[in-house]
Amino acid sequence: MSVQPETFKSLLKAAAEQVIASAPELTSLDQAIGDGDHGTNMKRGFEAVLGKLDAISAQPLNEAFKAIGKTLVMTVGGASGPLYGSFFLAAGEALSQDKHLPDDLADVFGSGVDAVSARGRSQAGEKTMLDVLVPVLETLKAGAGQPDLIARVRITAAEAVERTVPMQATKGRASFLGARSVGHVDPGARSSCVLLHAVCAGLEARQ
C-alpha cells in the first residue's frame, strides 16, 4: 500500500485551504496572547504552498514533504515558519531514509515532532503547537492499524487544543505574559489542529 499522488495533492490542498480559511481565528487567538500575526503568517505560508501545489505534488513523497517545509520556512515570517517547516523537512527526510507512508506514519510524524521540539527548544506542556503534536503522535503510535484511528486523531487534537487553555506559556511570545497567558487557546496548537482535522476529513471522505 502507498499514498497515491492524487490523494496527497487533495489532502495538501484541503489542509492549506482550511488553514487559510482559519486565518482570522488564528490571528485573533494570537492577538490575545501574542503579536496577532499567526493567521496572516500561516496564510502567507500556505498560499505559497497552494501556488506550488502541482509542482509539489508531482514529486516523490519525500521530496514533496521537503518542498512544503522549505516553502513554509521561506514565506511564513514568524516563529511558526521554521517550526512547521522543520516538521515537514524532517518528515521528508524520514521518507528519504527507510520510512514509508502510510505504514510508518507514526515514525514519520514522530520525526517531524522531534524536529519541532529541537528547533523550538521546547516540549509538550509549554503551551505551544507541541501540545497538539505530541498527543497526536501518542495516538498514532497506540492506534496504528486500528480502524478508528482517524476519529481518534481528530478527538485527540481537539481535546489537546482545549488543554492548552489552562496552561501557562513558557515558550514563544505568549510567555511574556506570564500568568496572564492562562485562560487562552494557544494559536499554534489551534493551527496544528486545523491542519490535522483537514487531513482527517479528507481521508474520511475517501473511505
Place this chain on the structure above:
Amino acid sequence: MSVQPETFKSLLKAAAEQVIASAPELTSLDQAIGDGDHGTNMKRGFEAVLGKLDAISAQPLNEAFKAIGKTLVMTVGGASGPLYGSFFLAAGEALSQDKHLPDDLADVFGSGVDAVSARGRSQAGEKTMLDVLVPVLETLKAGAGQPDLIARVRITAAEAVERTVPMQATKGRASFLGARSVGHVDPGARSSCVLLHAVCAGLEARQ
C-alpha cells in the same frame, strides 16, 4: 571684589567661540574612541549659548550659570550635554547659596565637578572630562589667591589632557573599546581644557 557683567560676557563669549572653533578636533578625537559627535554636540550647545549671550549675561551670575547649564542640557544631544549642563547648574546653585565669585571659585567649581561625577556615576581615572576637571579643582584649591593661579590652571589642564592618553576608558562609549581606548586623548577631557584655556586667556588679557 566681584565679577563684572562685561567680564563675564566676554569670557563666556570667548569660551563658546573657542569650543566652536575646536569642533573638528573634538569630533576627530571622538571618532577614534567614540561615535564621532563630540565636536558637533559641543558646537550645537555653545552656539545656542552664544545665541542667548546678551540675555544670559544680563542676569545675576547665579542665574547666568543656570541658564548656561539649562541651554547645554537642552541642546547638546550627547552625554556631554547633561554632564556640562549639570556642572553649570550646580555652580549656579552654589552661587545662589552663600558662595561668591571670584572669592569662592574653588568651592563653586567643586560643586560643578561633584555634579558631573554624580550625573555620570564616574570619577577621575576613568578617561573622561573628570580627568581634567578634578586636577583643575585641586589646583584651584591649592593655589587660591596665588598670583600665578591662571597659569597653573592652564598647565594643569593641558597636562591632564595628556594623562588621559594611557588611560583605559571605563565610562562612556570609549569603554566599549576596552584596551583599544588606550593611546588616545579623551574628547571630553579635551573640550574641558579648551573651555578652561579660553577663560584663562580671557582673564590674562584683562590683567
Place this chain on the structure above:
Amino acid sequence: MTDTVGIVIVSHSRDIAKGTADMVRQMVGSEVKVAFCGGNPDGGLGTSVPLIIDAINDAWSSKGVAVLVDLGGAETNSEMAVEMLEPARRDLVVVCNAPIVEGAVMAATEAAGGSSLAQVRAVAEELSAD
C-alpha cells in the same frame, strides 16, 4: 488607559525608537500609552532632553512611566529629563537598566496587565546582565 504604566522609548536613532514603538503596539494595542523619541536636536543620531520630556508627558499615567533607553547618552539625557519634570511627576518615572527593544516589549506587556511601575521595571531589568 491611565491605569496602566506608560512606556517611553528613547533611542539615539529615531528609526529604532519608532520601530520599537511599532513592536510594542503590536503586542499591547492601545492598552498602554507609548511614546518615543530619537535623534539629537538637529535630527542626527543622539538624544534630546526636550523631546524626552515631551515623550514622558505624552505617555503620562497616574501609575507612572517606564523609560527604555539604548546607550550611555540616551540614559544620561533621560535621567536629566526626569529631573526637569514638574516635581510631582519626577518620582513616578524610572529609567530602566534594560535593553531598549526587548525591554520595551516586555515592559509594555507587563504594563498591559495592570502591574505597578516597580513590577514593570523589574520585568524589563531581568533581561539585563548588570
Place this chain on the structure above:
Amino acid sequence: MTDTVGIVIVSHSRDIAKGTADMVRQMVGSEVKVAFCGGNPDGGLGTSVPLIIDAINDAWSSKGVAVLVDLGGAETNSEMAVEMLEPARRDLVVVCNAPIVEGAVMAATEAAGGSSLAQVRAVAEELSAD
C-alpha cells in the same frame, strides 16, 4: 575589510534594523561589514528567512558573521537561515543571545578590533541576563 567579523542585524522591524545599522556604522565606520534586514516577506513586522540569508552573505567575512536578533521569531528564523547556508559557511555564523541594539554596537566595536568570532559573540552576550 574581510579580516574583521561581519555583523548582521535581524529585527522584526525594518526601522529598528536600519537604525541599529546606522548606530553601528557611526561607531565603526567601514571597518566592519554590516548588513541588516527586518520585516516578514510581505514587509509587515516579522522576519524573513531569505532576507536573513542574503544579509549573512552580504556581511560575509572569512572570520565569520555574528547575527544579532530581537525576539523569538527573529531568533528561530535566523537559526533556520544559518542551516540553509552552504555547508562551508554554516559553522562560521553564530546567532548571539544578546539584545539587538546594544549587542550590535558592542559586537561591531569588538569586531573592529580584529577579534575572533567567539570573542565578538562573548562581548555581545555579556549584556544578556540568560
